[in-house]
Amino acid sequence: MSDQTGSESIAISVEPGNPSPLRQVLTSRLFLGSTVAMFLSGLGVSAAAPQIVLFLVKELGASLQLAGFFYLTSLAAPVAGYFVGRYSDRTGNRLGLFRLCAVAGFVGWAAVALSTSVWVPFVIAIVLLAFSGATASQIFAAVHDELDEKPHDANESVVAIIRMALTGGWIVGPVLGASVAAAYGLRIMLWMTAVCALLQIVPLGALKPAVKLQPQSASAPANHASLRAMLPLLTFTGLFVLVYAGEPVKYGFLLVYMEEHLKLSPAVRGAVIGIQPFIELLIMPFSLGLGRKLGNAGLMCVAAALGVFANLCFALWPSAAGMFAGQILMGGVWGIFMVLGIIVAQRLLPNAVATASAIFMSSTALASALGGLAGGLGVALLGLPNVFLLPAFFSGIAVIGLALIARAKSFGAY
Known part of the structure; x- marks a missing residue:
């Protein structure tokens, strides 16, 4: 696959003669x-x-x-x-x-x-x-x-x-x-x-589907059932869970914090919440081109780092500007992860893509449970806004893990 510039759009054909x-x-x-x-x-x-x-x-x-x-x-x-x-x-x-x-x-x-x-x-x-x-x-x-x-x-x-x-x-x-x-x-x-x-x-x-997959026979090697074969996928998914665990913490407590502590108006609170998906959709079309240039794991390492800074904004920048900055950074996190995540997951278990897709896509449920538990305990122990230091810590662990993945030969160009 040839390298593309970071400004590549998904609506532009990559190669002459191929449909967009x-x-x-x-x-x-x-x-x-x-x-x-x-x-x-x-x-x-x-x-x-x-x-x-x-x-x-x-x-x-x-x-x-x-x-x-x-x-x-x-x-x-x-x-x-x-x-x-x-x-x-x-x-x-x-x-x-x-x-x-x-x-x-x-x-x-x-x-x-x-x-x-x-x-x-x-x-x-x-x-x-x-x-x-x-x-x-x-x-x-x-x-x-x-x-x-x-x-x-x-x-x-x-x-x-x-x-x-x-x-x-x-x-x-x-x-x-x-x-x-x-x-x-x-x-x-x-x-x-x-x-x-x-x-x-x-x-x-x-x-x-026009593509007919042949059912695996009982004697065929079941790659998807091998824990060793799934280990790279499980490692990657676990790191994704750490990054995503910040979402239930944010949705559980950010609105409360903005209303009761920062005294922001309903219009400002709504704008803060709404800016993340807007930024996310703006970034999504360019994630593939950046991933080809930097490496998918490397780019997701950058995205996890954005998650660290986003949660630090929530915890340490008590103003409307801090909330907007955090949400803009979170838009960058998910504009990258939501495009590249499923692609990398399928590559990590190429002989069992349905298993890979299921493990990765359902991991958000696990992350929600983890984040909900961490948020509930964290707000009792740390209070607002310090509870956002927990997802910053989780994302920091993911940064280290993804950086190691980006350098690991076993992950290839993933």
């Missing part, structure tokens, strides 16, 4: 359908995520402490994702499993919307919603299979476009979810999430 990534997406039912499906996935889940504690407290009578424990159910997602990915790599049935996981999401969120007992959402989250999270990993595995048949420099940019659609859903979802909940109630908002989960199936319909 955007044209590839628009002319392929698989790629275009995957893009729409990922937007719907991000839209639905992000609409419900900020409202679920409120639903448990207001509709089901849970205490705040008990409702907070709901996020620990996300620990089931990496386990479910691993088994779905493993089965996908054995059978090659990417889109079939994607549809089953989407249906599981619809049934799960509908059951939560209909629940009248506080224990029901907890059980549903573990039994059904944990599997619904595997929809994205199956999509990215199917896209990888298709692109692998026709390799050229623009392929990674196709993945980036689809990944940007997922991020786009996460930008729109919280605003839409809050609006629907305010206008029609929390249960209707949960039904909207359920419908979004089911609608993911529509853009792809009954499509079967």
